[in-house]
Amino acid sequence: MLAQVAEALALQAGEIACDCTLGGAGHTLALAADLTPGGMLIGIDRDPLALKVASERMASGFPDLRFVALHGNFSDLDDLLLEVCTPGVDAFLFDLGVSSPQLDLPERGFSYARSAPLDMRLDPGEPTLNAAEIINTTNEADLTWILRFYGEERWAARIAHHIVEVRQRRPLATTDELVELIREAIPAGARRTGGNPAKRSFQALRIAVNGELDALRTGLEAAIRWLNPAGRIVVISYHSLEDRIVKELFARMAQGCICPPEAPVCTCGHTPILTSVSRRPLTPASEEIEVNPRAASAKLRWAIKEAE
Ligand SMILES: C[S@@+](CC[C@H](N)C(=O)[O-])C[C@H]1O[C@@H](n2cnc3c(N)ncnc32)[C@H](O)[C@@H]1O
Numbered sequence: 126m127l128a129q130v131a132e133a134l135a136l137q138a139g140e141i142a143c144d145c146t147l148g149g150a151g152h153t154l155a156l157a158a159d160l161t162p163g164g165m166l167i168g169i170d171r172d173p174l175a176l177k178v179a180s181e182r183m184a185s186g187f188p189d190l191r192f193v194a195l196h197g198n199f200s201d202l203d204d205l206l207l208e209v210c211t212p213g214v215d216a217f218l219f220d221l222g223v224s225s226p227q228l229d230l231p232e233r234g235f236s237y238a239r240s241a242p243l244d245m246r247l248d249p250g251e252p253t254l255n256a257a258e259i260i261n262t263t264n265e266a267d268l269t270w271i272l273r274f275y276g277e278e279r280w281a282a283r284i285a286h287h288i289v290e291v292r293q294r295r296p297l298a299t300t301d302e303l304v305e306l307i308r309e310a311i312p313a314g315a316r317r318t319g320g321n322p323a324k325r326s327f328q329a330l331r332i333a334v335n336g337e338l339d340a341l342r343t344g345l346e347a348a349i350r351w352l353n354p355a356g357r358i359v360v361i362s363y364h365s366l367e368d369r370i371v372k373e374l375f376a377r378m379a380q381g382c383i384c385p386p387e388a389p390v391c392t393c394g395h396t397p398i399l400t401s402v403s404r405r406p407l408t409p410a411s412e413e414i415e416v417n418p419r420a421a422s423a424k425l426r427w428a429i430k431e432a433e
Contacts, residue, residue, distance in 0.1 A: 126361060126420070126423060130359055131155070134218060134427075136156060136160050136216055141165045141166075141167070141213070141214050142164065142165070145199040149175065153183065154183065157187050158187070162190075165191040165192075167211070168192065169205055171251075172227065173196055175226070175227070176195075178226070195208060199347075200339065200343040214353065215353050217348040217352065217356075219359070221341065221363060222337075222367075225419060233249075234255075234300055237321055239300065241300050242299055243256040243298060245330055245334045259334060260303065261292050261296045261297060268289070271329050271330070272284055276326050276330075277325060277365070280315065284306075284307055284311065286310070287309060291306055300327075303323065303326070304321075338366060338367070345358075346374070349374075349428075349430065352430040353430070354431065356429070357428070358429075358430075360426050361423050361425045362423070368424045371426050372406075375403075378397070378398045379399040400430070400432070402426075402427075403425075403426045406426050407425040408424060
């Protein structure tokens with residue numbers, strides 16, 4: 126969705142932009158020239174490997190641009206931006222979720238289509254529980270909740286029950302084992318419809334392992350605070366839980382007076398922080414989905430901060 130991102134970010138020479146999900150630097154590389162001469166581009170990623178690859182890609186080519194790569198979670202945006210001593214940011218990009226290289230590297234354990242240890246941490250160095258630890262230690266009720274709410278999985282209770290049953294005999298360790306167990310847990314008819322039956326459970330576990338929804342709420346709120354007047358923010362999300370958070374936060378920040386309608390005068394003093402917000406999400410063109418089927422679920426929302 127490069128063209129839509131470029132249009133919504135509307136970068137100008139000399140501005141400060143922050144790509145909060147640097148990944149392989151695909152967007153960053155394509156947008157960097159718009160900031161030159163004299164601009165600054167801050168790239169953040171939780172994954173040290175992505176950061177290394179992106180930094181190598183950015184190393185040659187933009188002598189008129191200050192590029193800073195920061196390792197961290199965008200939920201810690203305040204601390205990360207304080208490190209680069211910037212007074213504010215003119216444009217933020219969030220391209221959420223995991224990248225193709227992360228999905229394709231079997232040892233990361235993100236893909237239900239590849240045999241691997243159940244890890245799923247975006248930052249393998251973080252001392253948080255990995256997917257195997259969550260699967261093997263979470264009680265049945267909480268496991269059901271994770272699968273139902275983070276994966277919108279209809280058969281959450283059956284899958285959680287089967288996991289708890291099986292793990293009493295042996296702990297689960299690999300993506301293959303989990304995929305097989307999910308297949309066994311759901312009714313035969315449901316196995317034949319709607320793609321791979323493990324897709325929703327894998328999404329749920331990844332969100333739980335990485336605390337993705339909380340990170341998104343905190344990161345977006347911080348980004349809107351750091352935006353300079355008339356600054357732009359663009360978010361690309363890949364499932365309805367993320368999109369709902371973006372939509373609701375943008376709507377709340379764009380709201381003016383919140384006094385009850387019967388109030389004779391405004392007493393709340395509430396003014397909109399975002400002046401312009403995309404009404405409907407933008408989606409990729411069919412040609413882009415043909416080349417990159419993973420883009421099929423992408424939804425782009427943008428907003429502009431009030432100009433002083
Ligand atoms: C879809 S990819 C971004 C791809 C990138 N736009 C490109 O064009 O190459 C998402 C990236 O965001 C990173 N990420 C996800 N959640 C994050 C978070 N909370 N903080 C920092 N990085 C995060 C992932 O590690 C991954 O590299």
